[in-house]
Amino acid sequence: MAQIYAYTDGACSGNPGPGGWGAILIAKDGDTVLKERELKGGEAQTTNNRMELLAAIHSLEALERPAVVTVVTDSAYVKGGITEWIHGWKRRGWKTAAKKPVKNVELWQRLDEAAARHSVTWEWVKGHAGHPENERADELARAGMEPFKQRS
Amino acid sequence: MSDPETIATYDARATAYAEHFSNTAPDADLQAFIDALPDGGHVLDLGCGPAHSAAMMQRAGLRVTAWDASAEMVALARRLHGIEAEQRTFDALECQQTFDGVWANFSLLHAPRQDFRRHLKAIHAALKDGGLLHLGLKTGTGTKRDTLGRLYTFFTPTELTDHLHSTGFTPIASRQGREVGLAGTEDPFIILRATR
Numbered sequence: 001m002a003q004i005y006a007y008t009d010g011a012c013s014g015n016p017g018p019g020g021w022g023a024i025l026i027a028k029d030g031d032t033v034l035k036e037r038e039l040k041g042g043e044a045q046t047t048n049n050r051m052e053l054l055a056a057i058h059s060l061e062a063l064e065r066p067a068v069v070t071v072v073t074d075s076a077y078v079k080g081g082i083t084e085w086i087h088g089w090k091r092r093g094w095k096t097a098a099k100k101p102v103k104n105v106e107l108w109q110r111l112d113e114a115a116a117r118h119s120v121t122w123e124w125v126k127g128h129a130g131h132p133e134n135e136r137a138d139e140l141a142r143a144g145m146e147p148f149k150q151r152s
Numbered sequence: 153m154s155d156p157e158t159i160a161t162y163d164a165r166a167t168a169y170a171e172h173f174s175n176t177a178p179d180a181d182l183q184a185f186i187d188a189l190p191d192g193g194h195v196l197d198l199g200c201g202p203a204h205s206a207a208m209m210q211r212a213g214l215r216v217t218a219w220d221a222s223a224e225m226v227a228l229a230r231r232l233h234g235i236e237a238e239q240r241t242f243d244a245l246e247c248q249q250t251f252d253g254v255w256a257n258f259s260l261l262h263a264p265r266q267d268f269r270r271h272l273k274a275i276h277a278a279l280k281d282g283g284l285l286h287l288g289l290k291t292g293t294g295t296k297r298d299t300l301g302r303l304y305t306f307f308t309p310t311e312l313t314d315h316l317h318s319t320g321f322t323p324i325a326s327r328q329g330r331e332v333g334l335a336g337t338e339d340p341f342i343i344l345r346a347t348r
Contacts, residue, residue, distance in 0.1 A: 041327035147313035
């Protein structure tokens with residue numbers, strides 16, 4: 001049974017500002033790499049957290065069939081949100097503990113929906129700390145941002 | 153000018169194409185496009201093919217005008233979905249401030265390079281202020297005929313955002329990946345969203 005690893009990253013130039021997201025999907029059988037795919041994209045006006053969320057969303061949405069997936073992110077926001085905070089948000093009707101509306105709620109709902117189709121494990125790694133796949137995801141995120149960089 | 157060989161390929165393979173891309177629920181791109189439009193908004197599906205997407209947009213409550221240059225695709229659109237598609241080429245787009253959205257999904261890549269910006273300008277004119285363009289294209293460089301005889305014009309992502317800017321659009325989002333198309337090859341593609 002193939003296991004999918006999704007390495008995701010977001011990037012933003014200014015917060016808000018032009019941003020990008022990138023992901024590498026690797027299907028493995030044990031240590032054998034069966035298939036690899038790269039995804040990236042960007043937006044003209046966005047934030048780093050939104051790009052981190054979209055990297056994970058697009059990774060899960062790109063898998064047509066339900067799969068066993070490990071999403072590897074360097075975003076404590078994504079990891080904390082989807083594994084812990086989201087349960088309270090849902091209980092409170094998408095409000096924070098301080099009764100404020102959850103930021104980026106439409107992306108959290110989309111991520112929740114995309115994740116529900118799969119069996120997902122969420123893993124956090126420290127960014128820019130020499131993880132080769134995280135570095136590649138970062139390069140993809142920068143490439144995704146490229147078309148939206150402000151022109152002089 | 154449209155390319156007769158490309159249109160002949162779609163005429164000959166309309167059914168195979170309709171089966172290859174036969175999703176019945178909107179994918180994330182189509183859903184985002186539908187969600188961004190006003191209720192009952194008017195959409196032009198430019199190069200609608202068998203009208204799978206047009207049918208989903210209509211079911212979502214949008215008013216859909218669907219065009220394709222292939223007579224067989226237009227016939228399929230009617231037969232499969234009851235969509236009254238019209239046989240028209242990109243050159244026929246001459247209206248002003250008419251549509252809330254234009255869905256040009258992997259169609260404009262068949263226009264010759266020298267016509268691409270002219271078509272973008274025509275789409276810009278046909279959109280209402282604030283209107284939304286969805287543009288799906290294969291990315292790359294040069295011009296190529298695929299093994300099925302379809303003519304492709306390739307642009308890089310940065311060239312595309314430059315063309316959008318220079319024809320009056322504001323690009324707002326993009327997504328890039330790879331997908332297997334009708335010819336069986338896995339090709340890089342881009343989905344761009346831009347507003348007038």
